[in-house]
Amino acid sequence: MSGSRRREAGEARSDGPGRAAWASSRGSPRRSKVVSLEAAAASIPAGAHLAIGGFLFHNRPSALVRALARRGTGGLHLYSCPTASYDADLLIGLGLVAETVLANVSFDYLGLAPFFKTAAEQGTVDVVPCDEVTVAGGYMATVEGIPYHPVHSAGGHDIGKASRLVTPYVAHTGHHLYAVAPIAPDVLVLHAQEADPFGNVRHLGSIWGDELMAKASRRVIVEVDRVVEPAVVLADPRGTTLASHLVDAVVEAPYGAHPCSSHLRYLHDEAHIRRYLEAAWAAVTDGDRRPFEAYVERYVTGPRDHAEYLERIGGAAALAALEAEPRRFPGAPAEPTP
Amino acid sequence: MAVVLARDLRNGETGVTPYSPIIFAACRLAQLTHAPDLVFWSGTLGVNPKPPRLYDTGADYRYLVGVEAIGDFYDVFEYGETGCGFMFYSGLQIDRYGNANNLGRGTDIRRPRVRAGGQANTSHPVSDERFYLFSTTHTREVFVPRVDFVTIAGWLDGADGRVRAGIHRGGPRFCVTPLAVMDFDPVSKRMRLQSVHAGHTVDEVVARTGFELPVPATVPATPLPTDEELDILRTEIDPTGVLRRPLT
Numbered sequence: 001m002s003g004s005r006r007r008e009a010g011e012a013r014s015d016g017p018g019r020a021a022w023a024s025s026r027g028s029p030r031r032s033k034v035v036s037l038e039a040a041a042a043s044i045p046a047g048a049h050l051a052i053g054g055f056l057f058h059n060r061p062s063a064l065v066r067a068l069a070r071r072g073t074g075g076l077h078l079y080s081c082p083t084a085s086y087d088a089d090l091l092i093g094l095g096l097v098a099e100t101v102l103a104n105v106s107f108d109y110l111g112l113a114p115f116f117k118t119a120a121e122q123g124t125v126d127v128v129p130c131d132e133v134t135v136a137g138g139y140m141a142t143v144e145g146i147p148y149h150p151v152h153s154a155g156g157h158d159i160g161k162a163s164r165l166v167t168p169y170v171a172h173t174g175h176h177l178y179a180v181a182p183i184a185p186d187v188l189v190l191h192a193q194e195a196d197p198f199g200n201v202r203h204l205g206s207i208w209g210d211e212l213m214a215k216a217s218r219r220v221i222v223e224v225d226r227v228v229e230p231a232v233v234l235a236d237p238r239g240t241t242l243a244s245h246l247v248d249a250v251v252e253a254p255y256g257a258h259p260c261s262s263h264l265r266y267l268h269d270e271a272h273i274r275r276y277l278e279a280a281w282a283a284v285t286d287g288d289r290r291p292f293e294a295y296v297e298r299y300v301t302g303p304r305d306h307a308e309y310l311e312r313i314g315g316a317a318a319l320a321a322l323e324a325e326p327r328r329f330p331g332a333p334a335e336p337t338p
Numbered sequence: 339m340a341v342v343l344a345r346d347l348r349n350g351e352t353g354v355t356p357y358s359p360i361i362f363a364a365c366r367l368a369q370l371t372h373a374p375d376l377v378f379w380s381g382t383l384g385v386n387p388k389p390p391r392l393y394d395t396g397a398d399y400r401y402l403v404g405v406e407a408i409g410d411f412y413d414v415f416e417y418g419e420t421g422c423g424f425m426f427y428s429g430l431q432i433d434r435y436g437n438a439n440n441l442g443r444g445t446d447i448r449r450p451r452v453r454a455g456g457q458a459n460t461s462h463p464v465s466d467e468r469f470y471l472f473s474t475t476h477t478r479e480v481f482v483p484r485v486d487f488v489t490i491a492g493w494l495d496g497a498d499g500r501v502r503a504g505i506h507r508g509g510p511r512f513c514v515t516p517l518a519v520m521d522f523d524p525v526s527k528r529m530r531l532q533s534v535h536a537g538h539t540v541d542e543v544v545a546r547t548g549f550e551l552p553v554p555a556t557v558p559a560t561p562l563p564t565d566e567e568l569d570i571l572r573t574e575i576d577p578t579g580v581l582r583r584p585l586t
Contacts, residue, residue, distance in 0.1 A: 212415075
């Protein structure tokens, strides 16, 4: 199956929940892929080509990104499908990014991304011109195992002309096409709402490019709000968005996407994002890094672990305020009790 | 603006939308008036959302209420290549030939003097049957003679520029702002004034456009929203008044 030749042996410890359900009285138990947040972050080396799942500030693995930032893992090449926001801007602000292959980095209705914008203007990060067709087409080339993916829609605009990822050519049929180079990240980190311990992932809302990137990446680490029993997956196999063979590690981090949203679980934390932006703009516009350093100390490097981070962002009360309807679609079964 | 766009969408067609609440409202309004069979993809990649109100970010999961299907990036890639009925774009800059720019200002695309967010999608302008331009601000800073970088391919350098670039379908149909609707001369492809909204004047539109804007001998007023359209917008689509907030 596609992706199988790019699977690496995972570094999971087999100590997660749900193992008993699959333990045969005769065979060896199926391996749990659940690992700690810190172990997952430690497995990502400096200089990695790192893809981040989700879209803008929705379904983003923020807890994993903060764990990487705490470790000071630098020289990163960032990818997404095709946009990024808080996570990319934070990593750039901390000087951990060498290159971006991101079609859009912004904060949507909250404005531009301060550190990304400045890095692009000053040339301190290599910002590769790209768009959806070069990004998606690049993943498609990898998934299909071909040296480039032909597209026709990369013409007529300056991004196609400027991008080293796009090469015009004439096919044997006489068609004028564009060859999009393969994109094959070393690691994909993504956020979904649920997964079982074996790595069967359940996105409850949008999935965007997570499946496509998972198939194109050598390793896949999934951060979830909740690890569920295998029975949840078996009751609704149509709801599995990534089958387990595509996943190498599962990290349970409740509210881990915060301050980004987790679809059908909690909204993005607009007030927190605005505080981040205020600190980031002060650093790039006024040259005053103290508010950003205070933000980093309070929310990134300061907290001992993810639980302490959640306390610092306002704890249960703040999180409850973000838990908006809908939490399931009409007629869908009620949430199984954990 | 939502009403002008809604009226131009056709029953039974399929299109995609960017994250803007104005565009979402236009598609919903079309479905709730003359185009009940219209199908559109929204920012969550949900198909035909029917939320009780509008939200600031198009990828907000509350926009999944009433969706009939949820797509993924394979769909985005395929639609970008195959094309569909329509898409909508705004821009940091929009020029006289309907090209738009969302990358930034400067001369070197790899090192712009001022970097904006970037252009997520560039395919629909070359693949779709047509696209619409819109801007929530009508200023000389937005409406420039020539964009610094073409990220949305409009009529390129005018006349048959698009055909010479190998693009044989589609193109910008019109541009709507809070002041006016502007369409394109069928031969020169230059943006020209089509109608002015109530409460604004031709002189105002011309003064706030940074290139020479051809003005017809008589300029009609943009047809006002009907009572029914307003009622649907205010009670079914946007009861919390997201569209009625002052535009910056």
